[in-house]
Amino acid sequence: MISDMRIHVDSERGCLNITVGGTWRLSPERPEEIQRALQLVNEPQITGVLIKEDGLSTWDSSLLVFLVQIVRSARERKIALDLQLSEGLNRLIALAFEVKSQQGSQRERHLPGFLEGIGEKVLSVFPRLTDFLEFLGDVVSALSRFVLGRATMRKQDFLSALHECSIQALPIVAVTNLLFGLILAFVGAVQLTQFGVQIYVAGLVGIGMLRVMGAVMVGIVMSGRVGASYAALLGTMQVNEEIDALTTLGISPVEFLILPRILALVLMVPLLTIYADLMGIFGGYLVGTIMLDIPPVQYLNATMSMVKFSHGLIGLVYATMFGFVIALAGCYQGLRCGRSAQAVGQATTTAVVHSIVGIIVMTAIITIICNVLGI
């Protein structure tokens, strides 16, 4: 329907007369009289407002929003107001003012300055740190209750968590580590062939994968695959008040939801790492035998002689720690998630970022410790 907004505005002897008529439809073009009326109503010489209708046929919110603005200004200035309008319009205007804007509900948008922003960040570090330590304490106490056989944990939850981070993760772990073994061998081969010692590719790949790289690769894959899913799952449970429901029943969410997931990852990441190591070594073997023409038996013998059992053990220490870090980051973010869809998204992203950073920091720490101990 075409909009035919009719409005007449005049002021005489301090009284603002507004007459509306025609058809009012939402439209970007508005009569200039609307703006004039909105300005006039705030002029000091205006001491009264009369709004009436003349030949008003159909109208929508475009008329209502204009009238409400005039009425609001008139009320704020405490000037006389006379509404000679149809019952429907009068009632809607009354409805718009029925519930007063609640005190303190209005918000000022405040963007912190540069220094204020830094200050806020620094001040938020300590509470966040204590909150995380509190969570870590809960986890440790849940683990000790588990060891004593007193934890409230369902076997099914543990088994399904195991399933999620074991068999389901095998294909992606295989592909990434096979390719990583290939890449490692390729990079090594280019340098080592120059000295004619390409057989050392076997040692490079074997030691590299077993000692640290297998565990790191599994850690990164699992933080994207499982850590993110833990955060999203627990976050959604938080939004749906499922975690509150557990708490009110007196069941610890840490024991019931988080313990099975931590145990599953701590158990499975080392096992996946053994599998990843084998896949990586197989990748190196392919490069060694096909590209560098090393006889298969010689390649395997070289691997066996250069790789020590302790390398594998150190790799498993890394893997166990990574499993713990990933589960901790995912569960912590999920449990501390806000109550909106956006918060779930944020929790998931933060969980992945924190677990990858955690993996790298943990790698550095263990490497330095091994170096100091000379192993």
Add this chain to the structure above:
Amino acid sequence: MTQSPKLSNPTLISVRDLTVGYGSFILMKSISFEVKAGEICFITGGSGCGKSTLLKVLMGLKSPKMGQVLYGDEDFWKADANARQAIKRNTGVLFQSGALWSSMTLAENVALPLQQYTDLSQEQIAELASLKLALTGLAGFEDYYPSEISGGMRKRAGLARALALDPAILFLDEPSAGLDPVSSRHLDDLILELRDTLKATFMIVSHELDSIFAIADKIIYLDNQTRTIQAQGDPRRLKEDPETALCALDFLTRGAAGKALEKSNCEKTGS
């Protein structure tokens, strides 16, 4: 007091011989009814009888297996994309949980339909969003996010969003579920007010008997057993009609009787 729409009002929604289901499962069959412009029509019935699903078919979220949903003369499910868009532009929906977009403030939630469908300036849109929020009693909450307000307020904000485009038809899915009796009563008054002033038509899924008797012009009672409409019409008249007392109004009267029973039990416990 309810001003029932005149009988001469044109028919706005006609549903003819509708069959609705999931896969091979038939949830409802032979559903036919008409709603006139300006009517407040309640869809009611026991849990699981398909009230919300019927509303989804009417809103265009789920296609029926058979039958027609006519808006004026246009069959929604046979219409082309443009015609469907035009029908949707003319409808507003309040979902059961409010379904506000959590990453947007209340004002932004209400403004989005206006940005999508109109060429209004940002300033005009902001004014309209504030007006709709004020009409639903949320003046001053423009900059709040849905997670920062109460459930009842979320519902009212959902209604403000549904009203954004001044739609001719409003679909409300359990509008008073989870609200306290006073808020629920206010919502009923608001629905009446909007019907009388903006001439909007309401299709409401609810089993709140108080609301039904207070504001409904018409109810459509779906039955779990027969999987179809068992009674339709003015709830007050249906309640007095001995013919229908056995089916639909059994639900209504039993509901009322149930409440009376609960009350007497409470009194007994109290004494």
